Amino acid sequence: MNRYLAQRVGFVLLFLIALIVVVPILLVVGTIVIQGAGAINWTFLTRMPRDGMKAGGILPAIVGTLLLTLGTALAAIPVGVGGAIYLAEYARDTWLTRAIRLAIINLAGIPSVVYGLFGLGLFVLFLQFGTSILAGCLTLALMTLPIVISSAEEALRAVPVEFRTVSASLGGTRWQGIRYIVLPQALPGIVTGVILGLLRAAGETAPILFTVAAFFLPRLPQSLFDQTMALPYHLYVISTQVPGMPLEVQYGTALVLLALVLSMNIVATVIRSYFRRRRQW
Amino acid sequence: MVRRNPKIRIQEVSYAYEGKPALRAVTIDVPANAVTVFFGPAGGGKTTLLRLINRLNDLVEGTHMSGHILLDGQDIYAPGVDVPSLRRRVGMVFALPLPLPGTVRENVEYGPKLGGVRDRTRLEEIVVRSLTQAALWDEVKDRLDSPASALSGGQQQRLCIARSLALEPEVLLLDEPTSGLDPISTGKVEETLFELKQHYTIVIVPHSVQQAARVADYAAFFLMGELIEHRPGKEIFTAPRKQRTEDYVTGRFG
Numbered sequence: 194m195n196r197y198l199a200q201r202v203g204f205v206l207l208f209l210i211a212l213i214v215v216v217p218i219l220l221v222v223g224t225i226v227i228q229g230a231g232a233i234n235w236t237f238l239t240r241m242p243r244d245g246m247k248a249g250g251i252l253p254a255i256v257g258t259l260l261l262t263l264g265t266a267l268a269a270i271p272v273g274v275g276g277a278i279y280l281a282e283y284a285r286d287t288w289l290t291r292a293i294r295l296a297i298i299n300l301a302g303i304p305s306v307v308y309g310l311f312g313l314g315l316f317v318l319f320l321q322f323g324t325s326i327l328a329g330c331l332t333l334a335l336m337t338l339p340i341v342i343s344s345a346e347e348a349l350r351a352v353p354v355e356f357r358t359v360s361a362s363l364g365g366t367r368w369q370g371i372r373y374i375v376l377p378q379a380l381p382g383i384v385t386g387v388i389l390g391l392l393r394a395a396g397e398t399a400p401i402l403f404t405v406a407a408f409f410l411p412r413l414p415q416s417l418f419d420q421t422m423a424l425p426y427h428l429y430v431i432s433t434q435v436p437g438m439p440l441e442v443q444y445g446t447a448l449v450l451l452a453l454v455l456s457m458n459i460v461a462t463v464i465r466s467y468f469r470r471r472r473q474w
Numbered sequence: 475m476v477r478r479n480p481k482i483r484i485q486e487v488s489y490a491y492e493g494k495p496a497l498r499a500v501t502i503d504v505p506a507n508a509v510t511v512f513f514g515p516a517g518g519g520k521t522t523l524l525r526l527i528n529r530l531n532d533l534v535e536g537t538h539m540s541g542h543i544l545l546d547g548q549d550i551y552a553p554g555v556d557v558p559s560l561r562r563r564v565g566m567v568f569a570l571p572l573p574l575p576g577t578v579r580e581n582v583e584y585g586p587k588l589g590g591v592r593d594r595t596r597l598e599e600i601v602v603r604s605l606t607q608a609a610l611w612d613e614v615k616d617r618l619d620s621p622a623s624a625l626s627g628g629q630q631q632r633l634c635i636a637r638s639l640a641l642e643p644e645v646l647l648l649d650e651p652t653s654g655l656d657p658i659s660t661g662k663v664e665e666t667l668f669e670l671k672q673h674y675t676i677v678i679v680p681h682s683v684q685q686a687a688r689v690a691d692y693a694a695f696f697l698m699g700e701l702i703e704h705r706p707g708k709e710i711f712t713a714p715r716k717q718r719t720e721d722y723v724t725g726r727f728g
Binding site: 285355356357358359360361362363364365366369373374377378 | 528530533535558559561562565566568570572574575584585588589637638641
C-alpha cells in the first residue's frame with residue numbers, strides 16, 4: 194500500500210469514527226420525537242395531570258422546571274460571576290486562591306446525588322426551608338457554580354491584558370476598566386457558560402429529588418416555600434413508579450424536556466456566534 | 475546638564491523585575507515643553523523608565539523599585555498618591571495602536587467620562603479638540619461613530635494620542651509610537667509631536683536612532699539599564715562624549 198492510499202484509508206477511518214459520535218444523538222432524539230410527538234398537544238402542555246398522571250397535561254412539571262431554572266440562575270449568576278471576576282482580575286497567586294481553585298475543580302466532580310443529599314441536610318433540614326423551591330434552587334445553584342465560575346473566568350482571561358493597561362493609563366481605576374471594557378467583552382463567553390450550566394441544572398433529577406420535587410401535585414406553586422413537580426423527576430416517576438403508564442405520555446414528557454434544554458442550547462450558540470462576529474480583537 | 479524648568483526629576487531610580495535589575499540608579503531631569511528622547515538598544519530600560527513615570531508598572535507583580543520620581547516637585551511614589559489622577563496628568567501612548575472596543579468617539583470620550591465628564595457639549599468639544607491636536611480630525615470627522623478598529627494603523631495610533639490628549643495631560647509619554655507604522659504615518663505622528671510640545675512635556679522612546687535625532691530637544695542614551703549620556707539638542711548624535719554612545723549612534727552596535 195503506498196503512502197497516499199494509506200492516507201486515504203486513514204481519512205475514511207477517522208471520518209467513520211467521527212460519525213459514530215453523531216449516531217447516538219440522532220437515535221436518542223429521533224426515537225423520542227417519533228414516539229412522543231403524538232402526545233404533544235395543547236392540553237398536554239397547558240393542563241394539570243389527571244387519572245393518576247395517565248391523562249391530562251404536564252403543566253405543573255413544565256412550570257416547575259422553568260421556575261427552578263430561573264431561581265438557579267438568580268442564585269448562581271451573581272455569586273459565580275462575582276467569584277470569577279475576583280479570581281481573574283484581583284486575586285494574586287497565594288495559597289488561599291489556590292485552595293479556592295482546587296475547591297471549584299472538586300465541586301465540579303461531585304456526583305449530583307451528593308448535592309441532593311447536601312441540599313437536604315443544609316437547606317431543607319438545618320436552615321428549615323423545608324422541601325421547597327427555595328431549597329431546590331439553592332441546591333441546583335451550588336451544582337451549577339463551578340461551571341459558571343470556570344467559564345466566566347476563562348472568558349475574562351481571554352480579554353487581552355492590554356485593554357486593562359490602556360484603561361489604567363487613561364486614569365481609570367481597576368474596577369472601571371473591568372466594568373466598562375473587560376466585562377462587556379467577556380459577556381458572550383459568560384452568557385454561554387451560564388446557559389450551559391443552567392441547562393445541566395434543568396435536566397438534573399438527583400439534586401431536586403430530596404429538596405423540592407413532588408411526586409404528584411396538580412397545582413401551580415404559590416410561594417418559594419412550596420414544593421413543585423419538575424420535568425426530570427416527573428419523567429422518572431412516570432417511567433418507573435406508575436404501572437400501566439401509556440408509553441406515549443412518557444415519550445411526550447421526555448420530548449418536552451429535551452425541547453426545553455435544546456432550545457436553551459441553541460440560544461447559547463446564537464448568542465456566542467453573534468458576539469464573536471462583533472468582537473474587535 | 476541643562477536644567478530648564480524640570481517638569482519631571484528622576485532621582486537615583488533603580489528597578490528590578492523578579493530579581494533581575496532593569497534600571498541602575500538613573501538620575502535625569504526632564505524639562506517642560508520640550509521633547510525628551512530616551513534611546514538605546516533593546517533591553518536598556520527605556521520603556522521601563524517610561525512606565526514608571528505614570529506608575530503603569532504598579533500593575534506588574536514581582537518588581538522592586540528604589541529612588542524617587544518627582545512631578546512638579548511632588549514624589550509620585552509617596553504614600554497616599556492618587557494613582558488614577560496621576561495617570562490623568564501623565565498620558566501614555568503604546569508601541570502598538572490599541573484602540574479600545576467601540577467607536578472613534580467612544581475611544582476619545584473614554585478617559586474624560588471615567589473622570590466624571592457627562593455634559594454632551596463638553597464631550598463634543600473634547601472630541602474635536604483632541605482629534606484636531608492629534609492631526610486626525612480631518613480624516614475621521616465624518617466617521618466618528620464607526621468602529622475605531624476600521625481605521626488604518628497610522629490613524630489608530632493618532633487616535634490613541636488623541637485619546638490621551640482628551641485628558642489634557644501635562645506630560646505625554648510615547649513608547650515607540652511609530653514602530654508599527656509606515657513612513658507617511660510616522661511623519662504625521664512626528665509632526666503632531668512638534669505641535670504638541672508647545673503645550674506639553676513629551677518623553678518619547680523612538681523606534682530608531684534616526685527618529686531620535688529628528689525629534690529630540692533633549693536626548694538620553696540608555697544601555698543595559700544605565701543612563702550613559704544626557705545632552706540637550708542634537709549634539710549627542712553629532713558629537714557624543716562617551717565612546718559607547720558614539721559606537722551606538724554610528725551604528726557599530728545595536
